Amino acid sequence: MKPLRSFGRAEPWRIGNVSIIVSMILSFCILSLIKARYGSSPCGNSQVSLKLMAPTQANLKMVTDENGEPTLPEEEDDEENSTVVHTGKPICYETSKRSDTCEAEGDIRVHGSSRTVFIRPTSLKQERKMKPYARKNDPVASANVKEWSLKPLTSHQPPPECTKNHSIPAMILSIGGFTGNLFHDFTDVLVPLFISSHQFHGEVQFLMSDFRSWWVNKFILIFRQLSNYEIIDVDSDQESIRCFPRMIMGPSFHKVLGVDSSRSPMGYSVVDFKAVLRKAYGLERANVTPPQDEWDIRRRPRLLIISRKKTRRFLNEGGMVDMAMSLGFEVRIGQADMHTDVAKFARLVNSADVMIGVHGAGLTNMVFLPAGAVVIQVVPMGGLEWLIKETFQDPAEELQLKYLEYRIQADESTLSEQYPRDHPVLANPSKIRGRGWDALKSVYLDNQDVRPHLGRLRNTLMEALKHLPHKRIS
Known part of the structure; x- marks a missing residue:
């Protein structure tokens, strides 16, 4: 049982x-x-x-395709014993509608005279061409920018032999396009270059295409704040093959004269860019501060009038100076062009509390104003709202400036001397705008000077005084 x-x-x-x-x-x-x-x-x-x-131990790299989607890992050639892991970012991507950027890490070989970059390892499927300048959809600007090629190297393709090895990243950019105009110098080149390179704290090598020595010398003090190394005229680099561990081609554009801190490396903003400018040019004033002592209390607020030579000139500058002085301003007049000593002019601007100028490249100098200063944009006739807003109104706030406007009326414009009162140029600017940018530019920007009413302008300057900490002196 x-x-x-x-x-x-x-x-x-x-x-x-x-x-x-x-x-x-x-x-x-x-x-x-x-x-x-x-x-x-x-x-x-x-x-x-x-x-x-364990991809690094197994000689594998995790990659994404050109749309940023994960793909199967690629096994490295055992003979090379590579330990480089791809970052997972698509090698080329759009940083804005105006700029493309290409990035790569690993074995980067730059052949400057042919403007070719050889890359391994890479998620790049085939050769890619681009122009490293932050205005890619502008055919006029692009015509002055040389094209570069990025070529992937397979494990069976022998790379060109290095003639110079670098241990720091390379930053490839062009200074073609519209450089020579101060607005474009900063908007298309200097601010985008700051966005892409400031993260390296000077440990980055600039490879400059479409090199112009006079232009580089003009802004050399800014370049020296962004890189500890001499700029290389890469187009004239003969038959050199320069090898780098990392490469960025094409600076990142965010917005006009601005930086989106949420998208920039290390969260940098345009305030950090202004700090770079102050250090580069030895600018004393970071802010418009209240008077500190007896002598300073008696210092008059300073007004800087940006003067122009050819178009959109002030025709009554003398009267403007006298009127501003009667309000207690110390007045200075500054005129800048492509040959101006930037350091000297930057110090002049930095000493001002209020800056006034007709819409144009000269207003770009507001990047040197101390925080809390007032910038007054004199808007010529022409219904240019979209243009004045994007170029200087929006950037002014980000630059920590108080923005004011003075809008020119028909009897303050020389256009009233060129056209009858009922002509569309005066009576219906939208009709001129409908003919396209060239027509608008020709009429309202290239052939217009202004004579502001001193009484109206006086009210604008009195408004500016309200935003300053200075004691008014009669």
Whole structure:
């Protein structure tokens, strides 16, 4: 009887074990079928599964395709014993509607005279061409920018031999386009270059295409704040092959004279850019501060009038100076062009509390104003709202400035001397705008001077005084 009872107690246990084993086998078979359909079999290639968990040890890199979607890892050539892991970022991407940027890490070889960059490893599927200048959709600007090629190197393709090895990243940019105009110098080149390079704290090598020595010398003090190394005229680099561990081609554009801190490396903003400018040019004033001592209390607020030579000139500058002085301003007049000593002019602007100028490149000098200063944009006739807003109104707030406007009326514009009162130029500017940018520019920007009413302008300057901490002196 005991054997029977013992057998009877053991039978459920054995049946349960059999059920568990059968379930495991079925699960394993189902899993194998799924793997065979959608991926590699766990039995057929266990080594691959281990490599996916430890890509650096297994000479694998996790990559994305050109749309940023994950792809299967690529195995490196065993003979090269590479340990470089791709960052996962698409090698080329759009930083804005105006700029493309290409980035790569690994074995980067730059052949400057042919404007070619050889890259390995890379997620780049085929050769890519681009112009490293932040105005890609402007055909006029692009016509003055040389094109570069990025070529992926396969493990079976011998790379060109290095003639110079660098241990720091390379930053490839063009200074073609519209450089020579102060607004474009900062908007298209200097601010985007700051966005892309300031993260390296000077440990970056600038490779400059479309090199112009006079332009580089004009802004050399800014470049020296962004890089500890001499700029290389890369187009004239003969047959050199320069090798780098990392490369960025094409500075990142965010907005006109501005930086989006949420998108910039390390969260930098345009305030940090202004700090770079102050250090580069030895600018004393970071802010418009209240008077600190007896002498300072007696200092008059300073007004800087930006004067123009050719178009959109102030025709009554003398009267403007006298009127401003009667309000207690110390007045200075500044005129800048492509040959102006930037350092000297930057110090003049930085000493001002209020700056006034007709819409144009000269207003770009507001980047040198101390925080809390007032910038007054004199808006010529022409219904240029979209243009004045994007170029100087919006950037002024980000630059920590108080923005004011003075809008020119018909009897303050020389256009009233050129056209009858009922002409569309005066009566219906939208009709002129409808003819396109060239027509608008020709009429309202290239052929208009202004003579502000001193009474109206006086009210604008009195408004500016309200935003300053200075005591008014009669």
